[in-house]
Amino acid sequence: MAILTGLPAGLELDRDAIDADLKRRQEGYGRSPRQQIEQDRVEVLAGLRHGRTLGTPLALVVQNRDHKNWTWGMSPWPPEGEPAGKGVKPVTLPRPGHADLAGVLKYGHDDVRNALERASARHTAVHVAAGAVAKALLASIGIAVHGAAADQEALHARIDEARAARDTVGGVVEVRATGVPPGLGSYATKEDRLDARLAFALMGIQAVKGVEIGDGFALADRFGSDAHDEIRTDRRRDTNRAGGIEAGISNGEEIVVRAAMKPLPTLMKPLRSVDLASGEEATALVERSDVAAVEALAVVAEAAVAWELARAARDKFGGDALVDFVAAHRAYVERIEWR
Numbered sequence: 001m002a003i004l005t006g007l008p009a010g011l012e013l014d015r016d017a018i019d020a021d022l023k024r025r026q027e028g029y030g031r032s033p034r035q036q037i038e039q040d041r042v043e044v045l046a047g048l049r050h051g052r053t054l055g056t057p058l059a060l061v062v063q064n065r066d067h068k069n070w071t072w073g074m075s076p077w078p079p080e081g082e083p084a085g086k087g088v089k090p091v092t093l094p095r096p097g098h099a100d101l102a103g104v105l106k107y108g109h110d111d112v113r114n115a116l117e118r119a120s121a122r123h124t125a126v127h128v129a130a131g132a133v134a135k136a137l138l139a140s141i142g143i144a145v146h147g148a149a150a151d152q153e154a155l156h157a158r159i160d161e162a163r164a165a166r167d168t169v170g171g172v173v174e175v176r177a178t179g180v181p182p183g184l185g186s187y188a189t190k191e192d193r194l195d196a197r198l199a200f201a202l203m204g205i206q207a208v209k210g211v212e213i214g215d216g217f218a219l220a221d222r223f224g225s226d227a228h229d230e231i232r233t234d235r236r237r238d239t240n241r242a243g244g245i246e247a248g249i250s251n252g253e254e255i256v257v258r259a260a261m262k263p264l265p266t267l268m269k270p271l272r273s274v275d276l277a278s279g280e281e282a283t284a285l286v287e288r289s290d291v292a293a294v295e296a297l298a299v300v301a302e303a304a305v306a307w308e309l310a311r312a313a314r315d316k317f318g319g320d321a322l323v324d325f326v327a328a329h330r331a332y333v334e335r336i337e338w339r
């Protein structure tokens with residue numbers, strides 16, 4: 001469930017477009033067939049009437065259709081009847097790289113299940129729905145956001161290799177945003193910086209271990225003359241090494257952000273671990289899992305970037321009603337003569 005605040009009234013939402021993004025998240029090379037069993041769909045509990053936002057909080061739900069198999073095992077109240085379905089047996093074999101060990105130690109659980117379910121990336125489904133709403137708002141001022149694996153061909157080859165070896169892989173995703181005017185974000189505080197907000201949003205996604213804006217880490221090895229984007233008389237640039245952001249503010253060029261995903265921690269050939277019940281050496285929990293979720297991450301990262309850009313645009317242009325938001329954007333780009 002997600003509750004979205006700050007959306008102007010009068011924004012038209014397309015249920016099929018939101019569901020299409022949910023579908024993209026479920027697909028992708030390297031995911032197991034369990035992802036495709038049933039398609040995620042968005043439900044709206046509040047804030048929308050006949051497909052248009054009301055300017056009040058928008059409450060979105062994406063049901064987990066697998067939940068029916070867990071009604072006994074994950075029952076919020078002491079369950080009645082005979083134990084049945086998944087989650088009946090406690091998990092005591094923490095997986096290196098997952099939330100399992102740190103989670104049970106932190107919260108004092110006996111059953112790793114109490115940590116791993118909430119830590120799981122299932123949560124990203126509703127974030128993708130929220131991102132689709134953000135993209136609709138951004139589209140009203142000509143901004144488009146798209147995420148994809150950085151090198152799809154090489155990724156697919158590595159996934160094939162990992163699948164054959166019953167292993168997992170990660171990869172790099174890239175999100176690009178076009179039509180962003182100069183002036184979103186601010187250098188005033190670190191919380192206002194657009195690059196900081198994007199990095200925070202991307203690092204907040206499970207399994208993301210690195211984020212770079214524009215040429216990012218490669219800039220560290222270059223001379224300054226080779227690292228910045230010269231300014232033409234029309235105030236545009238011939239290069240975009242900064243990835244569209246300078247001093248925490250969009251500079252009018254394409255926003256380019258990359259995120260590195262580690263290999264998924266649930267392994268078919270498990271790593272060494274400890275049985276928390278006996279204290280004996282053991283191997284980690286084996287569950288049916290994906291070989292890679294890089295293309296799914298691209299969709300989640302796209303949603304995260306869209307959400308942050310929508311927030312920054314809303315900060316800049318305000319407006320309780322969409323017409324006011326659009327008018328403020330138009331007045332601004334006219335003032336700075338941006339085209």
Ligand SMILES: Cc1cc2nc3c(=O)[nH]c(=O)nc-3n(C[C@H](O)[C@H](O)[C@H](O)COP(=O)(O)O)c2cc1C
Nearest residue numbers: 098099119120121206207264265266289290293296
């Ligand atoms: C879209 C997506 C799908 C994921 N699917 C799996 C999976 O099938 N199996 C798994 O072990 N980890 C999966 N993960 C990664 C774990 O959720 C993540 O590694 C774990 O919660 C530990 O957090 P950390 O990697 O941020 O340290 C997925 C992550 C994302 C973003």
